Amino acid sequence: MWSVGAPPEKITSLQNPRVKQLVKLRDRRPRDEAGVFLVEGYREIRRALEKGVALQEIYFSPEWFLGENEPALIAQAQAAGAVAFELTKDTFAKVAYRERPDGLLAVAPQWKRALDELKLPAAAFLLVVEAIEKPGNLGTILRSADAAGCDAVIVCDPVTDIFNPNVVRASTGVLFSVPLVVEESARVQAWLKEKGVRTVATTPAAEKIYSEVDLRGPLAVVMGSEQYGLSKFWLENCDVPVRIPMAGQADSLNVAMATIITLFEAVRQRAKT
Amino acid sequence: MWSVGAPPEKITSLQNPRVKQLVKLRDRRPRDEAGVFLVEGYREIRRALEKGVALQEIYFSPEWFLGENEPALIAQAQAAGAVAFELTKDTFAKVAYRERPDGLLAVAPQWKRALDELKLPAAAFLLVVEAIEKPGNLGTILRSADAAGCDAVIVCDPVTDIFNPNVVRASTGVLFSVPLVVEESARVQAWLKEKGVRTVATTPAAEKIYSEVDLRGPLAVVMGSEQYGLSKFWLENCDVPVRIPMAGQADSLNVAMATIITLFEAVRQRAKT
Numbered sequence: 327m328w329s330v331g332a333p334p335e336k337i338t339s340l341q342n343p344r345v346k347q348l349v350k351l352r353d354r355r356p357r358d359e360a361g362v363f364l365v366e367g368y369r370e371i372r373r374a375l376e377k378g379v380a381l382q383e384i385y386f387s388p389e390w391f392l393g394e395n396e397p398a399l400i401a402q403a404q405a406a407g408a409v410a411f412e413l414t415k416d417t418f419a420k421v422a423y424r425e426r427p428d429g430l431l432a433v434a435p436q437w438k439r440a441l442d443e444l445k446l447p448a449a450a451f452l453l454v455v456e457a458i459e460k461p462g463n464l465g466t467i468l469r470s471a472d473a474a475g476c477d478a479v480i481v482c483d484p485v486t487d488i489f490n491p492n493v494v495r496a497s498t499g500v501l502f503s504v505p506l507v508v509e510e511s512a513r514v515q516a517w518l519k520e521k522g523v524r525t526v527a528t529t530p531a532a533e534k535i536y537s538e539v540d541l542r543g544p545l546a547v548v549m550g551s552e553q554y555g556l557s558k559f560w561l562e563n564c565d566v567p568v569r570i571p572m573a574g575q576a577d578s579l580n581v582a583m584a585t586i587i588t589l590f591e592a593v594r595q596r597a598k599t
Numbered sequence: 600m601w602s603v604g605a606p607p608e609k610i611t612s613l614q615n616p617r618v619k620q621l622v623k624l625r626d627r628r629p630r631d632e633a634g635v636f637l638v639e640g641y642r643e644i645r646r647a648l649e650k651g652v653a654l655q656e657i658y659f660s661p662e663w664f665l666g667e668n669e670p671a672l673i674a675q676a677q678a679a680g681a682v683a684f685e686l687t688k689d690t691f692a693k694v695a696y697r698e699r700p701d702g703l704l705a706v707a708p709q710w711k712r713a714l715d716e717l718k719l720p721a722a723a724f725l726l727v728v729e730a731i732e733k734p735g736n737l738g739t740i741l742r743s744a745d746a747a748g749c750d751a752v753i754v755c756d757p758v759t760d761i762f763n764p765n766v767v768r769a770s771t772g773v774l775f776s777v778p779l780v781v782e783e784s785a786r787v788q789a790w791l792k793e794k795g796v797r798t799v800a801t802t803p804a805a806e807k808i809y810s811e812v813d814l815r816g817p818l819a820v821v822m823g824s825e826q827y828g829l830s831k832f833w834l835e836n837c838d839v840p841v842r843i844p845m846a847g848q849a850d851s852l853n854v855a856m857a858t859i860i861t862l863f864e865a866v867r868q869r870a871k872t
Contacts, residue, residue, distance in 0.1 A: 373848070466856075469853075472846070473846060473848075473851035498848075498850070500847065500851060503848065535870075571866070572746050573745070573746060573747060574745030574777070575646070575746075578743075578746035579742070580742075583746070583859050586860060587860065590863075591863075591864075591867070593844070593846075594864070
């Protein structure tokens with residue numbers, strides 16, 4: 327099985343310091359202190375490796391494997407510099423945060439990207455999300471941005487840490503492929519204005535319907551938080567407020583659903599230019 | 600607190616037969632045998648009452664309440680014929696299936712609606728979903744159909760029971776407002792043909808893009824299952840196969856996301872007629 331590097335160290339005790347550290351990394355403070363985060367699952371780890379993320383460690387437990395491809399993925403991680411550790415079934419159950427673990431868990435370095443590091447095309451297509459609370463929603467939103475071909479996602483005034491395990495999970499690893507910046511709303515708005523990017527923000531109070539507005543050219547779609555919607559700052563400082571017409575219950579659409587509707591209307595319009 | 604009916608019976612023991620029965624109702628067989636299902640949470644129970652669902656029982660535990668409106672909702676359920684039971688904190692923790700219970704759980708009768716019971720307008724707007732596996736996806740899809748103003752949702756060859764607690768939950772109670780029919784694919788297809796409803800089915804293999812097809816008039820949007828996509832039957836028997844163009848990872852869009860994109864493009868086109 328081990329074609330590359332040394333055979334992995336085996337961890338059998340629930341008291342092993344590495345096991346304890348992996349459990350701690352579910353919380354933000356220990357994550358930030360160590361400057362790393364957890365990546366669990368075959369698909370997520372594969373995507374990290376595809377994008378050249380330098381995984382520091384890879385933990386595995388063959389008794390949890392679902393398929394045949396796990397050893398090759400572990401070897402690939404080792405070849406890229408990750409240290410491998412083999413865990414017993416029970417030990418892995420303790421470090422896994424998924425309900426149905428697949429026997430693979432990696433530790434990746436956190437990163438921080440500044441607005442000015444983003445390389446934007448002439449007709450930039452950006453998604454700005456404000457103070458999203460639920461990690462699952464943020465992950466789903468990243469998937470939508472990836473599917474829609476957004477050039478970047480900018481997370482303003484975050485309530486949820488982008489390195490929360492449930493963001494990684496709900497994003498299915500897309501976290502590694504969509505350029506992501508965390509920044510204050512005021513700075514983001516000033517930067518977009520300077521770059522000539524029009525901001526279209528969704529709010530139920532808007533007069534214009536999202537699909538009746540021109541969404542071509544340099545564009546940032548701005549979405550508010552689950553509970554409070556768009557902040558006063560963005561309501562006052564966006565270029566065009568729009569709304570999504572709704573037929574049913576007032577709260578049928580959550581923020582992730584509203585995001586994907588707006589992004590794909592932009593995709594539709596932009597394909598026509 | 601009790602302005603209507605008798606003061607509720609109190610349940611303090613985890614061994615109470617009603618407590619045991621509520622736990623059993625999480626599984627399909629006992630649900631079907633009893634012909635009922637669980638509705639947990641303030642919003643979901645409120646929506647059931649708004650739609651005139653004759654709740655049989657309402658269980659509550661004030662120590663779990665999140666707000667001030669719970670007693671009024673319980674009184675409303677009692678006035679509509681539900682028998683109320685007050686549970687201790689521990690007893691309610693046992694019967695709740697949510698991670699964060701809000702102290703309200705009701706038992707509602709199951710129903711069965713046939714295709715011919717649906718009352719369709721001239722330009723019917725339907726959603727057909729095939730063999731959806733995850734209750735959470737089915738619930739989210741129901742929310743989308745409600746927001747888009749679909750006249751009905753038809754669930755073909757279900758893998759997930761529409762009365763699964765997680766469908767009720769993910770639908771946020773919209774299960775009670777969107778007309779829902781469960782039926783075999785072949786019957787559904789024949790019925791739609793007879794009614795002159797055009798079927799537009801999404802599949803990655805299609806040539807046409809969903810937004811370049813006319814989605815006005817009598818329309819059924821057909822969505823396949825998470826894992827297998829559309830079945831051979833629907834691929835061969837739909838009127839127009841369409842695809843959603845994707846920029847990112849091949850599997851960025853899940854079935855719930857693909858559904859909402861397609862439904863809201865139909866809403867956009869239909870608003871223009």
